[in-house]
Amino acid sequence: MTQHFSPLTPPQRVLMGPGPSDVAASVSSALAKPTIGHLDPAFLEIMDQIRGMLREVFQTSNELTFPMSGTGSAGMETCFVNLLEPGDAVLVGVNGVFGTRMAEVARRCGAEVTEVPGQWGRSMEMDALRAAAAGKKFKVLALVHAETSTGVLQDLSGARGLADELGALLLVDCVTSLAGHPLKIDEWGIDAVYSGTQKCLSCPPGLSPISLGTRAQEVMSARTRPVQSWYLDLSLISGYWGDERAYHHTAPINMLYGLHEALRLVLEEGLEARFARHHRHARALVAGLEAMGLEPRVPSEERLAPLTAVAVPEGIDDGAARAHLLNEFDLEIGGGLGPMKGNTWRIGLMGAGSTRRNVMLCLSALRSALRAQGGRVSGDPLAAAEEAYSRA
Amino acid sequence: MTQHFSPLTPPQRVLMGPGPSDVAASVSSALAKPTIGHLDPAFLEIMDQIRGMLREVFQTSNELTFPMSGTGSAGMETCFVNLLEPGDAVLVGVNGVFGTRMAEVARRCGAEVTEVPGQWGRSMEMDALRAAAAGKKFKVLALVHAETSTGVLQDLSGARGLADELGALLLVDCVTSLAGHPLKIDEWGIDAVYSGTQKCLSCPPGLSPISLGTRAQEVMSARTRPVQSWYLDLSLISGYWGDERAYHHTAPINMLYGLHEALRLVLEEGLEARFARHHRHARALVAGLEAMGLEPRVPSEERLAPLTAVAVPEGIDDGAARAHLLNEFDLEIGGGLGPMKGNTWRIGLMGAGSTRRNVMLCLSALRSALRAQGGRVSGDPLAAAEEAYSRA
Numbered sequence: 001m002t003q004h005f006s007p008l009t010p011p012q013r014v015l016m017g018p019g020p021s022d023v024a025a026s027v028s029s030a031l032a033k034p035t036i037g038h039l040d041p042a043f044l045e046i047m048d049q050i051r052g053m054l055r056e057v058f059q060t061s062n063e064l065t066f067p068m069s070g071t072g073s074a075g076m077e078t079c080f081v082n083l084l085e086p087g088d089a090v091l092v093g094v095n096g097v098f099g100t101r102m103a104e105v106a107r108r109c110g111a112e113v114t115e116v117p118g119q120w121g122r123s124m125e126m127d128a129l130r131a132a133a134a135g136k137k138f139k140v141l142a143l144v145h146a147e148t149s150t151g152v153l154q155d156l157s158g159a160r161g162l163a164d165e166l167g168a169l170l171l172v173d174c175v176t177s178l179a180g181h182p183l184k185i186d187e188w189g190i191d192a193v194y195s196g197t198q199k200c201l202s203c204p205p206g207l208s209p210i211s212l213g214t215r216a217q218e219v220m221s222a223r224t225r226p227v228q229s230w231y232l233d234l235s236l237i238s239g240y241w242g243d244e245r246a247y248h249h250t251a252p253i254n255m256l257y258g259l260h261e262a263l264r265l266v267l268e269e270g271l272e273a274r275f276a277r278h279h280r281h282a283r284a285l286v287a288g289l290e291a292m293g294l295e296p297r298v299p300s301e302e303r304l305a306p307l308t309a310v311a312v313p314e315g316i317d318d319g320a321a322r323a324h325l326l327n328e329f330d331l332e333i334g335g336g337l338g339p340m341k342g343n344t345w346r347i348g349l350m351g352a353g354s355t356r357r358n359v360m361l362c363l364s365a366l367r368s369a370l371r372a373q374g375g376r377v378s379g380d381p382l383a384a385a386e387e388a389y390s391r392a
Numbered sequence: 393m394t395q396h397f398s399p400l401t402p403p404q405r406v407l408m409g410p411g412p413s414d415v416a417a418s419v420s421s422a423l424a425k426p427t428i429g430h431l432d433p434a435f436l437e438i439m440d441q442i443r444g445m446l447r448e449v450f451q452t453s454n455e456l457t458f459p460m461s462g463t464g465s466a467g468m469e470t471c472f473v474n475l476l477e478p479g480d481a482v483l484v485g486v487n488g489v490f491g492t493r494m495a496e497v498a499r500r501c502g503a504e505v506t507e508v509p510g511q512w513g514r515s516m517e518m519d520a521l522r523a524a525a526a527g528k529k530f531k532v533l534a535l536v537h538a539e540t541s542t543g544v545l546q547d548l549s550g551a552r553g554l555a556d557e558l559g560a561l562l563l564v565d566c567v568t569s570l571a572g573h574p575l576k577i578d579e580w581g582i583d584a585v586y587s588g589t590q591k592c593l594s595c596p597p598g599l600s601p602i603s604l605g606t607r608a609q610e611v612m613s614a615r616t617r618p619v620q621s622w623y624l625d626l627s628l629i630s631g632y633w634g635d636e637r638a639y640h641h642t643a644p645i646n647m648l649y650g651l652h653e654a655l656r657l658v659l660e661e662g663l664e665a666r667f668a669r670h671h672r673h674a675r676a677l678v679a680g681l682e683a684m685g686l687e688p689r690v691p692s693e694e695r696l697a698p699l700t701a702v703a704v705p706e707g708i709d710d711g712a713a714r715a716h717l718l719n720e721f722d723l724e725i726g727g728g729l730g731p732m733k734g735n736t737w738r739i740g741l742m743g744a745g746s747t748r749r750n751v752m753l754c755l756s757a758l759r760s761a762l763r764a765q766g767g768r769v770s771g772d773p774l775a776a777a778e779e780a781y782s783r784a
Contacts, residue, residue, distance in 0.1 A: 002448060002659050005441050007418065008652055011434050012426050020645060023427045026399065031646055032424040034404050035415045035596045037724045042403050049397050056394060069598070070462045070623060073641040077623045105622045198642055204427045206461070206598060206644030228620050230497045231462060231469045247729070249465040250590055252598030253412060254423055255647060260400055267394050332429045337639070 013326070015353060016362055017334035018148050018307055018346045019176065020198035020205050022353035023258075027203055030261035031254050038251040046260060047241060047251075053263035057178065057201075057271070058193065058211045060185035064234065065211040066241040067197070067259055069252050072175045075194030075208025077105050078232040079171050080140075082212075082220050083192060086110030088139040091132065091166065093124035097149035097337045098173050102142045109228065111139075120339055121150045121309065123302045126158035133166055139219075141168040146177035148199075149337045151298050151309035151346060153181065160189035169216055175199055178209065179266050180278045180306035180350055191216045197255075200278070200306050202351025203262035206255045262351075278305040281354045284388040285347065288363040291384030292370070292377050297344055306350045309336075311343060316373050318342045324369040331365050359385055405718070407745060408754055409726035410540050410699055410738045411568065412590035412597050414745035415650075419595055422653035423646050430643040438652060439633060439643075445655035449570065449593075449663065450585065450603045452577035456626065457603040458633040459589070459651055461644050464567040467586030467600025469497050470624040471563050472532075474604075474612055475584060478502030480531040483524065483558065485516035489541035489729045490565050494534045501620065503531075512731055513542045513701065515694045518550035525558055531611075533560040538569035540591075541729045543690050543701035543738060545573065552581035561608055567591055570601065571658050572670045572698035572742055583608045589647075592670070592698050594743025595654035598647045654743075670697040673746045676780040677739065680755040683776030684762070684769050689736055698742045701728075703735060708765050710734045716761040723757050751777055 015022045036043050047066075055065050068075050080102070084090065090111045092103045095118030103115045116132040118124045124143065141163045145154050156172065163170040169191040177183050180200030185193055192212045198205035212220075212234070220234060227233040231249065239246040266274060282305035286296060289310050297309035312318045318335055322345075325331040336344030347362060349355075363381040370377050407414045428435050439458075447457050460467050472494070476482065482503045484495045487510030495507045508524040510516045516535065533555045537546050548564065555562040561583040569575050572592030577585055584604045590597035604612075604626070612626060619625040623641065631638040658666060674697035678688060681702050689701035704710050710727055714737075717723040728736030739754060741747075755773040762769050 002662070003441075003444050004659065005445070005652075005656055007656065008422060008425060008438060008649055010425050010428050010438070010649070011432075013428050013432065015427065015429060017429055019642060020427050020429060028424040028426075028646075030400060032420040033400060033402050034420075035407065035412050035590075036402050036405050037407060037409055037412060038597070040403075040405065040718070040724060046400060046402070049395075052395050053397070070466065071641045071644060074462065074623045077621065101622070108618055108620050108622055196642070198427075204644065204646040205430070205642040206647055226500055228500050229469065230493070230500055231466045249463045250411060250588070250597040252463060252596065252647070254420075254596040254650075255598055255644070257400055257402070258646075260397075264397055264399065267396065270394070326432070332432060 011330055014331045014358060014361060016348050016358060017332045018348055019196065019350065021202050021348055021350035023204055024202055024265055024352040027258050027261045030257040033257050035253050038253060039245065039247065043253065044245060046256065050256060050260050050263065051241065053267055054209050057263060057266055058185045059183065059187065060211050062185065062211045062213050064217060064238060067207040067209045067256065068232065069249060070208055071205050072194065072196030072208050074232065075196065075210050076102060076173065077229065078210055078234065079192045079194055080105045080109050081227050081229045081232055082234045083140055083169060083216060084109040084111045085223060085225060087112060089114065089136065090140045090142060091116065091129060091138045091168065092142045093118055093129055093144065095122060095124055095150065095152065096120055096144065096147035098144045098147055102173065121152060121297045123152055123154050126162050130162060138166040138168040140171050141166055142171045144173040145183065146174060146181065146304050148176045148307060150340065151304050151307045152302055153304045156188055169219060176304065176306055179274060181304065182275055185211055197259055197262065200350045201262045201266065202353065203258045206252060207259055278349065278354050280392050281349045281356065281359050282308060284385040285349060285359045285362065287388035288359065288381035288385035291379035292367060292381040293379065306348060308347045310345050312345060313370065313375060316370060316375055320373060321369040324372050325365050328368065329361065329365040331361060356389065403722055406723045406750060406753060408740050408750060409724045410740055411588065411742060413594050413740055413742035415596055416594055416657055416744040419650050419653045422649040425649050427645050430645060431637065431639065435645065436637060438648065442648060442652050442655065443633065445659055446601050449655060449658055450577045451575065451579065452603050454577065454603045454605050456609060456630060459599040459601045459648065460624065461641060462600055463597050464586065464588030464600050466624065467588065467602050468494060468565065469621065470602055470626065471584045471586050472497045472501050473619050473621045473624055474626045475532055475561060475608060476501040476503045477615060477617060479504060481506065481528065482532045482534060483508065483521060483530045483560065484534045485510055485521055485536065487514060487516055487544060488512055488536065488539035490536045490539055494565065513544060513689045515544055515546050518554050522554060530558040530560040532563050533558055534563045536565040537575065538566060538573065538696050540568045540699060542732065543696045543699045544694055545696045548580055561611060568696065568698055571666060573696065574667055577603055589651055589654065592743045593654045593658065594745065595650045598644060599651055670741065670746050672784050673741045673748065673751050674700060676777040677741060677751045677754065679780035680751065680773035680777035683771035684759060684773045685771065698740060700739045702737050704737060705762065705767060708762060708767055712765060713761040716764050717757050720760065721753065721757040723753060748781065
């Protein structure tokens with residue numbers, strides 16, 4: 001019996017969760033442009049432009065820089081399956097969901113994984129990682145630059161030095177930092193990095209930009225066995241994105257149109273201006289949240305600008321509050337994951353969504369949600385946010 | 393130095409290659425609809441509708457039926473990594489690029505792969521597969537229903553019986569047949585199947601619909617080690633697409649809007665009507681091609697309707713002819729792969745692109761391309777095609 005559905009009419013949400021984030025109108029329009037073939041000369045030129053722009057946004061000259069045809073987790077897996085062989089030793093900092101996931105993915109490559117437990121909501125200490133390494137050598141040191149599950153920014157200033165001590169490649173998750181927080185792949189000596197399109201690039205989810213440097217390429221060239229994933233095998237995929245243009249898989253054409261436009265907007269704004277904008281709105285948001293009595297989960301010096309985690313106040317029901325935001329304001333914020341489930345809200349101000357309008361909307365709507373549950377809100381969050389803007 | 397590019401203006405091609413195919417206007421528009429969160433209740437309802445429609449198009453009641461977040465090759469890899477463990481025996485029919493790829497993907501799972509070589513441009517014989525099996529048992533029998541590299545339709549009528557003899561699961565590639573050629577997952581006893589969105593579904597590339605039955609699920613439940621790919625692990629992904637709604641990865645929201653609309657159009661047309669349409673236009677195309685002296689690569693009873701392969705005539709330069717089509721007519725057809733490179737054209741009439749208008753355009757343009765190289769075209773391809781239509 002055939003089912004007949006109507007054409008979709010998705011609601012118009014304001015996306016202030018951990019991603020996907022609000023998509024710029026011109027990015028949405030780009031998705032709908034005419035599909036062309038993945039070997040069309042016109043498409044090959046688009047691919048070159050995407051690679052060029054991605055290198056700028058990653059601040060790298062890495063040849064191996066392009067978007068993988070999957071979401072951020074596919075980018076994570078790409079880095080691990082290409083760099084690791086069974087028995088390789090990996091050191092992973094685990095202070096949230098994505099460090100946990102890195103360790104799991106590495107284990108599935110047959111690696112010997114040493115997990116270094118950190119505190120959820122805090123940055124990893126290089127000394128803790130060093131101590132856990134206990135003088136051993138490692139193939140890969142894996143860290144999360146921006147922990148999307150907790151809103152923690154990892155200080156990477158000591159990471160290259162530590163990787164050198166370990167004899168390791170430095171692999172970094174920057175899903176939530178790329179284009180929203182300073183990130184300098186070459187200057188910081190990062191060997192392999194992956195991101196996603198649905199955070200500070202403000203493109204819908206579906207692609208994972210990656211970049212790997214010469215040390216990583218040497219490791220891949222020296223492999224003794226094929227990469228366990230054919231779909232994510234960079235030695236094959238680079239034949240398509242490189243000069244050879246050899247067919248590997250059919251590239252997701254229209255998603256790449258969207259990424260092209262998203263990258264164009266990032267470079268038009270300028271990286272420094274974009275980082276400053278993310279920083280400015282995050283500060284105003286936090287000021288407003290604190291005025292309402294909501295406590296940030298992360299100390300100020302370790303806080304991500306694109307994503308702010310706050311504790312759900314005592315006596316407030318997480319699910320009911322988020323349903324209030326969604327139903328009354330068409331506003332999405334994120335709940336917590338793992339040990340933060342039910343007790344934490346994650347509020348994103350990413351890319352096109354990092355605006356004064358969204359800061360004010362979110363503060364107003366949260367106040368309404370707290371009041372709807374009989375919560376007492378004594379301070380004036382909007383005044384506090386305005387005050388923060390005026391100080392900027 | 394920042395690069396500044398203009399917004400994209402991709403050319404308006406007519407896509408008559410092996411895919412991507414022409415995208416219906418309402419599918420393009422669906423891609424641009426407002427992005428919402430992957431856990432938004434409104435999105436969960438969209439997911440349920442997609443699953444329901446996919447089951448109808450696959451003609452299955454399989455619970456495990458949903459689109460993977462990657463292209464067709466990711467769907468292929470999903471089936472193999474979830475069903476196989478190291479040392480498992482796999483029998484693969486290899487009569488084109490995609491059989492070759494299946495064997496390679498299975499090897500990367502650590503399987504013992506027996507490749508049964510077939511002829512490119514011909515269907516596999518069940519007796520040849522049986523002989524190669526030599527009385528041994530296998531975990532998986534893998535066949536390509538629609539060989540996109542050659543335009544061959546595999547007769548699957550003896551496949552279930554053979555799989556039973558081998559004690560094997562029946563795994564089938566239907567990337568180019570789904571929604572373009574009869575395909576009955578349950579009735580034919582297929583245990584695992586994958587497809588792509590960019591062929592007869594007429595959606596842009598980027599998703600891979602899959603379906604796995606109860607025998608396949610039993611094999612997965614009995615695994616002794618985790619699936620080597622975290623990204624493609626169905627035990628995790630089914631927690632998101634199923635009732636649990638557990639976050640695994642961020643679903644490619646807007647691509648799923650496109651698939652929703654594409655499936656809606658398929659069911660609105662009706663499967664039987666759609667298959668008949670593909671058949672009718674393919675027959676007219678072939679009549680026209682033969683009238684021009686172009687020889688089909690595949691005997692008529694083994695020919696795919698959605699994709700027709702013909703030999704490039706003696707003395708005609710493949711690349712120059714396809715460039716003529718692209719530059720003079722904005723028309724893409726496909727070249728050959730592997731042993732067919734340079735000597736074969738692949739002409740797709742898929743989904744929204746399977747139309748009388750496209751048949752006539754392609755015949756006219758090909759005649760022009762042959763004449764541009766001094767080729768003699770004696771017959772009248774358009775009259776021959778019209779004649780075929782009038783016989784229908």
